[in-house]
Amino acid sequence: MPQTGRSGCPINLTLEQLGDRWSLIVIRDVMFGNRRTYGELLAQSEEGIASNILADRLKRLTAAGLLTRRPDPRHRQKGIYSLTEAAIELVPLLAHMGAWGRRHLRPSRELSVRAELLEKGGPPLWNAFMDELRHLHLGAPRPPRSVFSELQAAYEKALARRPAGS
Amino acid sequence: MPQTGRSGCPINLTLEQLGDRWSLIVIRDVMFGNRRTYGELLAQSEEGIASNILADRLKRLTAAGLLTRRPDPRHRQKGIYSLTEAAIELVPLLAHMGAWGRRHLRPSRELSVRAELLEKGGPPLWNAFMDELRHLHLGAPRPPRSVFSELQAAYEKALARRPAGS
DNA sequence: CCTCGTGCTTGCATATTGCAAGTGAAAAAT
DNA sequence: ATTTTTCACTTGCAATATGCAAGCACGAGG
Numbered sequence: 001m002p003q004t005g006r007s008g009c010p011i012n013l014t015l016e017q018l019g020d021r022w023s024l025i026v027i028r029d030v031m032f033g034n035r036r037t038y039g040e041l042l043a044q045s046e047e048g049i050a051s052n053i054l055a056d057r058l059k060r061l062t063a064a065g066l067l068t069r070r071p072d073p074r075h076r077q078k079g080i081y082s083l084t085e086a087a088i089e090l091v092p093l094l095a096h097m098g099a100w101g102r103r104h105l106r107p108s109r110e111l112s113v114r115a116e117l118l119e120k121g122g123p124p125l126w127n128a129f130m131d132e133l134r135h136l137h138l139g140a141p142r143p144p145r146s147v148f149s150e151l152q153a154a155y156e157k158a159l160a161r162r163p164a165g166s
Numbered sequence: 167m168p169q170t171g172r173s174g175c176p177i178n179l180t181l182e183q184l185g186d187r188w189s190l191i192v193i194r195d196v197m198f199g200n201r202r203t204y205g206e207l208l209a210q211s212e213e214g215i216a217s218n219i220l221a222d223r224l225k226r227l228t229a230a231g232l233l234t235r236r237p238d239p240r241h242r243q244k245g246i247y248s249l250t251e252a253a254i255e256l257v258p259l260l261a262h263m264g265a266w267g268r269r270h271l272r273p274s275r276e277l278s279v280r281a282e283l284l285e286k287g288g289p290p291l292w293n294a295f296m297d298e299l300r301h302l303h304l305g306a307p308r309p310p311r312s313v314f315s316e317l318q319a320a321y322e323k324a325l326a327r328r329p330a331g332s
Numbered sequence: 333c334c335t336c337g338t339g340c341t342t343g344c345a346t347a348t349t350g351c352a353a354g355t356g357a358a359a360a361a362t
Numbered sequence: 363a364t365t366t367t368t369c370a371c372t373t374g375c376a377a378t379a380t381g382c383a384a385g386c387a388c389g390a391g392g
């Protein structure tokens with residue numbers, strides 16, 4: 001009954017969808033970096049994702065119902081990717097991943113500022129952020145608070161402290 | 167400064183450690199199934215992990231500081247694996263993964279009972295469970311509540327409902 | 333000694349990843 | 363209108379990871 005995979009355990013099913021080195025990176029960049037096109041995702045990738053892997057993941061994530069793709073009216077060949085509700089509900093997961101990585105691995109100072117804010121804000125902040133993502137990606141009404149700007153501002157402030165690159 | 171990997175982003179670092187199809191499955195089995203030896207992990211694997219992959223993951227997770235291995239005093243060649251504090255702190259992450267998979271994928275009823283309990287119990291339950299894991303794996307004092315038994319009992323009750331295998 | 337259980341390795345076929353270069357269509361420039 | 367550039371995505375191929383089956387070493391028991 002649990003379709004095709006290895007087992008019907010929810011953790012295993014999540015791992016079968018997202019348990020690779022790139023899927024969540026792509027979602028993270030769309031979500032926190034607001035990268036909405038193939039070119040943005042490729043060029044501004046902090047980790048340097050390869051073009052074929054990016055194309056593959058965009059296809060898989062779209063097929064899995066985590067992203068949608070609609071053509072850009074101004075540039076016909078361009079596609080604009082949006083998060084679905086299912087992907088937006090990964091916010092708590094990504095927040096926890098950031099918090100765990102921040103505590104147990106050795107993150108760079110600038111890049112962990114957002115994770116720190118998300119951890120300190122907790123579920124209320126996550127919910128506000130999810131509402132904002134529903135506005136940005138699903139056309140829901142604009143919420144009063146822009147967590148996105150807060151995260152971005154904190155990141156840029158941290159960047160300014162260390163003007164010379166990583 | 168962010169050591170060897172692709173970037174110092176905490177989410178990326180977590181993905182570099184745990185972003186594959188098996189690492190978290192092994193941790194899950196040690197954590198929720200209390201499988202402590204190679205043989206138990208291999209034989210009772212719901213997903214049928216291959217022996218070489220299991221050996222590799224046990225090595226990597228130990229090297230990464232998520233597991234420790236001590237020899238079994240009764241059977242010298244046997245190793246007993248324990249979770250470290252860092253691995254125990256993955257409880258919230260695994261709980262979220264279970265919750266997300268339960269909501270968005272098609273889990274089997276029996277195997278999602280534990281995820282459901284963990285989701286409903288929230289952070290207080292996670293903390294109680296983490297305390298119990300510290301007792302089972304790190305020698306901390308036994309906490310008053312055994313979340314492990316509660317999860318196990320709920321799972322077995324669900325199993326009893328469907329006596330014929332999956 | 334032999335044998336069996338057990339933790340882990342090895343060989344090898346197949347799948348996934350990563351890099352570099354290429355393709356084809358639409359926009360922009362001339 | 364024709365050339366050039368941009369852009370989304372492919373393709374070829376080497377390197378790595380996975381999966382399966384069999385094998386090996388070592389200790390305990392007889």
